[in-house]
Amino acid sequence: MCSPLHQPDGPLVPGSSRRTFLRATGLAGAATATAATGLASAATPAAALPQQVAPHNAPDNVASWRPDTDSPRFTVVVMPDTQYLFDGASINSAPVEASLRYILDHGRDENIVFLSHLGDLTENGQPGEFGPLSKAFDLLDRRRVGYSVVAGNHDIKSSTDDQRGRTPYLDAFGPQRLRRLPTFGGATPDGYNTYHLFRAAGREWLVLALDWRPSAAGLAWARDVIAEHPKTPVILTTHELVYADNSGDEAEFSAHGKHLWDELIAGHDQIFLTLNGHYWPAARTTRRNDAGHDVHLHITNYQNRYYGGSAMIRLYRFDLARNTIDVETISPWILGRAGDRLNELERREIEMTGSQDLFSVPLDFERRFAGFAPVPARGPRPAAKMLVPGTVAYWRFDGSHQSGSPGDAALRVPDLSGHRNDLMREAVPGSPAETLRWSDSHHPDQPGHGSLYFDGSKPPLRGAYLRTANGAPLNAKTFRSGYTVEAFLRLPADWDAGRHAWGAVLGRRGTLGAGGKTEGDPDEPLLTLSVSDGPGLQWAAAPLNQPGLVTNWGHELERETWWHVAVVNDGRHTTMYVDGCPVARNPATRTTGLATLGLPWLVGGYEYGGVLDRLMHGWLGDIRIVERALPVRDFMIA
Missing domain, CATH: 2.60.120.200 (Jelly Rolls)
Structure with missing residues (x-):
């Protein structure tokens, strides 16, 4: 939820391009369900801010969600803290809907396989805030698009762990909802920790979605899940893990993040990428685990930006043919209206192009995964099998x-x-x-x-x-x-x-x-x-x-x-x-x-x-x- 320099919940940590406008031509689907009126200026009163103009039950004229599970290229979408869009009486689902519609509209050309929300879905964790957000996610439910969510400190009582019991968060996004999706793998008995499986690039991948504060039992469950999938690469998502004090700084562990590293991440080689929100600015770092292999740790959160971050999404484009993950951060809500008259702040935030928002991660997937899922060497073939006709x-x-x-x-x-x-x-x-x-x-x-x-x-x-x-x-x-x-x-x-x-x-x-x-x-x-x-x-x-x-x-x-x-x-x-x-x-x-x-x-x-x-x-x-x-x-x- 917060910057290390701004901690309203108490001490939680130690101490536009031309391409952008070309992209907008492909976002009509996102624009039809969101506001089409630009903001006159940064000083426009809240009552005049763009509002949703299409009902939640509007027809979805999009292709069915069918990722290509054999292609070496696929995309995982990440949505960080959306809390300022769902804050008491200040509710605006349009930016979130635009981002979710982007997934539906571009599922095929981006080969989108999964969405992970990083927590702090709402500001106060109240039913009236979760209701509109839950309706927005119906867009994905109807197409059975795989996704995960985790609770952030604003979604529940921040002083509790995953044994806190029933909450509006759990009512809206608990296992009873997620188990209807083809990617749902299972959950802890409390419902706050879940895991999800998807197929891409011809293999299985696992998303481990951990609560704001997983208990000892929750971490034991996570270890068991990994052990039950011994050859599966794991992406760990949680609300808090690493942070940076200033833009351009390398990310560092928070106290809780160091606890997760010591108790879970470092000792499990299958975890190669972690994603968290909570803090700003965006940052990343790489640490060596107990097996001597790199783990990439990324924080993404834009709630401090204009319009609460406008439900920006980050696209993690995995390319196993090039041994690279290309990362891009965009606002489909603003992009979908790029042909209209945008205000000055919107023009700045169509996409984020800083070194922590638009970057590539070189990753030799075969070598990185060899410790737990080695690719067997191809054996010799008899000469007779090579004697094709002619x-x-x-x-x-x-x-x-x-x-x-x-x-x-x-x-x-x-x-x-x-x-x-x-x-x-x-x-x-x-x-x-x-x-x-x-x-x-x-x-x-x-x-x-x-x-x-x-x-x-x-x-x-x-x-x-x-x-x-x-x-x-x-x-x-x-x-x-x-x-x-x-x-x-x-x-x-x-x-x-x-x-x-x-x-x-x-x-x-x-x-x-x-x-x-x-x-x-x-x-x-x-x-x-x-x-x-x-x-x-x-x-x-x-x-x-x-x-x-x-x-x-x-x-x-x-x-x-x-x-x-x-x-x-x-x-x-x-x-x-x-x-x-x-x-x-x-x-x-x-x-x-x-x-x-x-x-x-x-x-x-x-x-x-x-x-x-x-x-x-x-x-x-x-x-x-x-x-x-x-x-x-x-x-x-x-």
Whole structure:
């Protein structure tokens, strides 16, 4: 409820952007249920403040609430202290309704999965204050939108804990109401502590909603709930936990917050994020728990802002694909009327853009959750399962080889497709055997759990490579009906453009000039999948129907990271994919087949003018060539 500098309940603690207005065009649903009249000035009498103009039972012309539970991106909405909007005879539900309608209107495009109210719903905890707020939340009840609430010190008698008995708060928002929602998990016998479960990003998440002052029994119950869901990440919500004295300060524990940390949070690794209101200004901090992992502790409360904070909401946009939580704070009530004449204070508060209101939290979810929910490593897959129809060559570098041992002169890698396109080792004269060696390193989704490390460089040219035998069936293939070429690769930390650029993952002997191509450098090879000086991937191949090379370019690759590349031709166009995603620079040029002189294919080597010129520096994993276009779902990483 309060700032540490303003404590009406006694001592509780120690010692507009352009994007904003663009967003407003999508908030008509929120605006229809709220006041459409702007405030003339900050000095407008209370009786003239905007009032709700639509009845609570107005029809909700919104789509049903159906979150996408498999998408790696989802949103949790947080609503802090709304008490000044429900204060005795001063009641205005419109801002809260606008925020709740935002959830309904944007549930699909934001993939909103849950709402958490952080307490101090009302100023005095009286039935007459809870009644209008309860009606507003009917909007979510009718759509069965999952949400949680907690009691703040203004909702109940602040000197009591969760054994206080029946209250207007409990009558309005107790388990008897919440259990009708699909996300409700359970509650303490007293009803003041609840937990909630939702599915998002393909897994279960738990919201633990704790009372203003949970008793010892309440904390024991919380521990039991976590123990009953041992692999579930937990977001803890409560009214008081951390605070900051001044804007920009790092948040610190209140006395009660330190009690919760010591008794519950620190010892339970599943709790990775805590959310609380009560104090202002907004702030955050990160603390290490007993397992040595980060716990993010955030306070959000805007009741000190204009119009009691106008029921601002905070959007926690989880993005597991980017390992980030993007946080934004907005007022749907003001945004919904942005096309009207807003007063000066409203224009300031359409959205909050300070560093504690609009920010991102980098979070490697898999690593953070590994202590209690490790993702099992994908096991190797039999070579036979990789032989999709049309496979003409498949090489992998796993087996009984000792990691780090050299690939000697007798090295031969069999073609597991059965088409006799085996690979044999070749080396630059004078290069030590260690320039080609076996490795256990592999892409996490690679079928074969092994690779070869190519330690090539120039100048001087040194290293080793592999090639198909003269007369191997693959040498003569022209792939008129299409093809898919796949490979796994990883570049080491010491990869340097000056010494290692243009080392090839895969190539074909024979020059453009010898192949009768009339455009481009006649000494360039007919085909190469190389690592450019970016480093990025380049597929440069001479189709049957073009007078020179047609080139696909990938983006810059991070070193010390395994990548999967696929080049797919459907008989008309060629598309490069990196980790199953199409790159930007895929030319629209019509490309049919691949020109050939019937000469060997190279793995890890690049020729210029018919002479070995560059060698791979890095790891290569499984390589597969298929004489048809494969969809992404059939790539080796699928």
